[in-house]
Amino acid sequence: MLSNASLEELLVEIRPLIGEGNVASYIPALANVNPNQLGIAVCMANGDVFTAGDADTRFSIQSISKVFALTAALTRFSEDELWTRVGREPSGQAYNSLIQLEFEKGKPRNPFINAGALVVADMLQSRLSAPKQRMLELLRKLANSTDIYIDHNVADSEFEHMARNAAIAYLMKSHGNFTNSVETVLQSYFSYCAINMNCVELATAFSFLARKGIPCHRNKSLVSERCTRRLNALLATCGLYDESGDFAFRVGMPAKSGVGGGIAAVIPGELTVCVWSPELNDSGNSLAGTALLELFSERFGHSIF
Numbered sequence: 001m002l003s004n005a006s007l008e009e010l011l012v013e014i015r016p017l018i019g020e021g022n023v024a025s026y027i028p029a030l031a032n033v034n035p036n037q038l039g040i041a042v043c044m045a046n047g048d049v050f051t052a053g054d055a056d057t058r059f060s061i062q063s064i065s066k067v068f069a070l071t072a073a074l075t076r077f078s079e080d081e082l083w084t085r086v087g088r089e090p091s092g093q094a095y096n097s098l099i100q101l102e103f104e105k106g107k108p109r110n111p112f113i114n115a116g117a118l119v120v121a122d123m124l125q126s127r128l129s130a131p132k133q134r135m136l137e138l139l140r141k142l143a144n145s146t147d148i149y150i151d152h153n154v155a156d157s158e159f160e161h162m163a164r165n166a167a168i169a170y171l172m173k174s175h176g177n178f179t180n181s182v183e184t185v186l187q188s189y190f191s192y193c194a195i196n197m198n199c200v201e202l203a204t205a206f207s208f209l210a211r212k213g214i215p216c217h218r219n220k221s222l223v224s225e226r227c228t229r230r231l232n233a234l235l236a237t238c239g240l241y242d243e244s245g246d247f248a249f250r251v252g253m254p255a256k257s258g259v260g261g262g263i264a265a266v267i268p269g270e271l272t273v274c275v276w277s278p279e280l281n282d283s284g285n286s287l288a289g290t291a292l293l294e295l296f297s298e299r300f301g302h303s304i305f
């Protein structure tokens with residue numbers, strides 16, 4: 001039976017894995033995070049929440065923000081407008097790879113790698129007057145938490161080390177797939193990545209994906225049921241970069257990871273779950289977090305397959 005105590009038992013089994021990965025080191029603000037942290041929060045489809053470990057400690061959501069940005073874009077653009085600019089196939093490449101983009105004429109494989117998320121951020125920049133503020137408002141509403149904030153230290157540090165993401169954006173611009181000023185869009189994109197949330201807030205914010213588009217704590221749809229199915233399909237095939245196949249094999253849940261060490265996952269109709277541990281594996285996904293989700297799915301029989 002799922003309970004705080006049964007989740008705590010999972011953590012005891014997983015904690016020895018801490019030390020086997022490496023925290024993200026591309027910016028000092030992330031490199032200095034204490035690696036010795038592990039948390040899990042489960043949000044049932046009826047809104048009940050179970051937690052264990054560091055479930056209330058906020059961390060940098062990083063690429064998990066790509067899900068919320070895509071959701072915001074889906075409510076503001078037609079599917080045609082969106083899918084002519086970004087694809088829907090797994091990339092099989094690192095999240096910040098440039099190789100495929102050159103071969104494929106500036107159209108990113110999917111919205112959950114950096115190139116795809118930068119296109120989505122470019123689209124939001126064209127349609128929103130204050131994109132960072134809108135994203136923050138969306139997350140506060142979805143997570144039912146009024147004080148979620150952007151860590152400007154992380155956003156500024158990402159901006160100082162922008163070279164690779166800027167290269168991706170300029171390559172897309174050279175192919176006519178980027179409208180706004182690269183630096184303006186990068187500022188928005190880095191701010192989305194630099195939002196701090198905890199496992200409880202992320203599991204709650206993901207709840208619309210388990211509830212046919214209707215978030216917990218609200219009775220109004222955020223997106224249609226059809227849209228929700230499509231988001232879950234993309235999460236299942238592309239949510240963990242070049243490790244999406246292995247993650248489907250081991251865990252069996254649509255999910256999105258970030259280099260802050262968080263992974264948020266969905267079992268449609270049943271629950272959402274967010275795990276966090278800062279050390280990453282070679283694909284940039286939380287090492288202990290992935291193992292924890294694998295154990296969770298095995299122990300409680302949750303898998304979409």
Ligand SMILES: NC(=O)CC[C@H](N)C(=O)O
Pocket residue numbers: 061062063064095096114158165190193257258259260284
């Ligand atoms: N995988 C990630 O979480 C990457 C996010 C990071 N801010 C980047 O753009 O490189």
